Amino acid sequence: MKRFYEKHLVPYLLILPAMTLVVVFGLIPVVQNVEISLHKWNFVTQKTYVAFKNYKDLFTSYSLFPKVIKNTFFYALLKIPPTIILSLSLALLLTKGVFGQNVFRGLFFVPWIVPTVNIAFLWMYILEPEYGLVNFLLGKLGILGPGWFYSVNWALPALGLISIWKGIGYFSVLYIGGLQNIPQEMYEVAEIDGAGPLKKLVYITLPLLSSTTLFVLVILVIETITEFDLPAVLTDGGPANSTNLLVYYIYQRAFNAFQGGSAAAISTVTLVMLLIFTISQFRLSTKWVHYEI
Amino acid sequence: MKIYQTHRLFQKEIGKVFRFVIILLFAILVALPFFWMISSSLKKPLEIFEVPIVWLPAKPQWSNYTEAWVQAPFSKYMFNSIFVSTSIIIGQFFTVILAAYAFARLTFPGKNLLFLSVLSLMMVRLEVRIIPVYLMVSNFGWIDSYYGLIIPMLTSPFGIFLVRQAFMQIPQDLLDAVKIDGGSHLTIIRHVMIPLSVPTIITFMVFGFISHYNSYFYPLIVTHSDRFRTIPIGLSRFKMASETGGVPWHYLMAASAIALIPSVIVFLFSQKYFVRGVASTGIKG
Known part of the structure; x- marks a missing residue:
């Protein structure tokens, strides 16, 4: 009897606490969300079944949704490539034995660990058009600084800038981890063959870092699609909805406009986007990621 | 041979200095906003809006902290x-x-x-x-x-x-x-x-x-x-x-x-x- 208990029951008992939470607050809500999205509902009165109307309405001419998707996509373009390039460069610089490199690694990490709300307010002040630090410094260089969060064209780039600033330290540490896994002999062999620094970077470092890059990319995409704090604190999605991003829009629809069904439909679309992007990255990665060293 | 080695060594040192300078620039970009936060937290309200900007408050207003907290x-x-x-x-x-x-x-x-x-x-x-x-x-x-x-x-x-x-x-x-x-x-x-x-x-x-x-x-x-x-x-x-x-x-x-x-x-x-x-x-x- 004890053996039976040991073998068959114990594993389930061990995962029970975690699995209960995963199911109750993770999996059941996914199903419920789809169910809510098929109804018109203001959270108070009876739900009315409307089939796929909420989804169709997202793509009508008066809907903000296409703009929100466009904003999110643009935000991803502004943020992801610079983050990868800068954090990789920083990691390369920080693994070559520079004076005080551990202190620097720690310093670059700090923006990642402090609350985004703090970071947002700090940059709100720094990017203030009239008396902010950045426009003052730009003025010294003879450049008239833009209106940042007050400008339809500059608000989203400003969010991107803050997000890059916040993330490079963290992602460079991920890259440092990847770099430390590359055996030193590979470089020595390449040097004997007469390879210069550029060749070593292109033919050894980058290919052997590709699994790190995949990981970084997946995190960045998930992070970008679920961005909320920056638009919520800095812009309320404005001006003129130029910084209204997917999750902020869900929040607006659900908790300001009380359009439960519509907000659930946007959540479902966002969820499907997350799945498609993440899974396709892993699929595509077989073409460019080298796993063995 | 000797000249070549000195040359290599020199290059290596230059590279080190160059890398250090770039990292230092990055570090300034990361640290400056935090410096600005601390400096501004100690300013008088008027110093906040001054142009050209005030790098360091004339007299640090430590009382800002206790006042902000309440x-x-x-x-x-x-x-x-x-x-x-x-x-x-x-x-x-x-x-x-x-x-x-x-x-x-x-x-x-x-x-x-x-x-x-x-x-x-x-x-x-x-x-x-x-x-x-x-x-x-x-x-x-x-x-x-x-x-x-x-x-x-x-x-x-x-x-x-x-x-x-x-x-x-x-x-x-x-x-x-x-x-x-x-x-x-x-x-x-x-x-x-x-x-x-x-x-x-x-x-x-x-x-x-x-x-x-x-x-x-x-x-x-x-x-x-x-x-x-x-x-x-x-x-x-x-x-x-x-x-x-x-x-x-x-x-x-x-x-x-x-x-x-x-x-x-x-x-x-x-x-x-x-x-x-x-x-x-x-x-x-």
Whole structure:
């Protein structure tokens, strides 16, 4: 009897606490969300079944949704490539034995660990058009600084800038981890063959870092699609909805406009986007990621 | 030959200096905003708006800190933030370690499917489940309570993933030795798994503390009163003040500076493990 208990029951008992939470607050809500999205509902009165109307309405001419998707996509373009390039460069610089490199690694990490709300307010002040630090410094260089969060064209780039600033330290540490896994002999062999620094970077470092890059990319995409704090604190999605991003829009629809069904439909679309992007990255990665060293 | 060597050495030194200068520039870009935060938190209101800007206040206004702190019930917010994040990571410690052990070391029907469903939550983030989660928390009567802030967060898919990786690397011989002595699974976990995975466990707990301390989205949605609001929500109340008048930047910067102290302290104490732990987040080829 004890053996039976040991073998068959114990594993389930061990995962029970975690699995209960995963199911109750993770999996059941996914199903419920789809169910809510098929109804018109203001959270108070009876739900009315409307089939796929909420989804169709997202793509009508008066809907903000296409703009929100466009904003999110643009935000991803502004943020992801610079983050990868800068954090990789920083990691390369920080693994070559520079004076005080551990202190620097720690310093670059700090923006990642402090609350985004703090970071947002700090940059709100720094990017203030009239008396902010950045426009003052730009003025010294003879450049008239833009209106940042007050400008339809500059608000989203400003969010991107803050997000890059916040993330490079963290992602460079991920890259440092990847770099430390590359055996030193590979470089020595390449040097004997007469390879210069550029060749070593292109033919050894980058290919052997590709699994790190995949990981970084997946995190960045998930992070970008679920961005909320920056638009919520800095812009309320404005001006003129130029910084209204997917999750902020869900929040607006659900908790300001009380359009439960519509907000659930946007959540479902966002969820499907997350799945498609993440899974396709892993699929595509077989073409460019080298796993063995 | 000698000239060549000196030349190489010289090049190497130049490279070193060059790299150092670039890193220093990066460091200034990272540090300058924080310097600006501290400097502004000590300014008089008028110095805030001065152009050309005031790098350092003529006379540091230390009283800004005490005044900012009473603009809203910040002591209460701070207590809530620390209490909630600490409770969460203590709870996660147990749920994560037990589940990670089962997933790493035991075989049972449905294991892969169950593990996959845990992992899927790293993708299907709370942000896209928020409406049903909000309704559920509300049905339990947990809106505006510590239960609502803490209980739904008591496990961490990322933690299970990370700790499972660490547990899988522990040699089977060690487990067998305990089993021969008649030790149970809990003995194995306590005396073998945990002691041999300290850096990973610290990494995930520090990560958890920081991310829950910093969290804005979820507490914003499940709290309505000052009794349960956390620091990030408290800070964002300065924005409401800004709609009626100018933003009180000197207070906002002072309160922000205090608010980031817990994160920084936790980070400094765990940096040794944390940075190394992140660097090896199971992404070896």
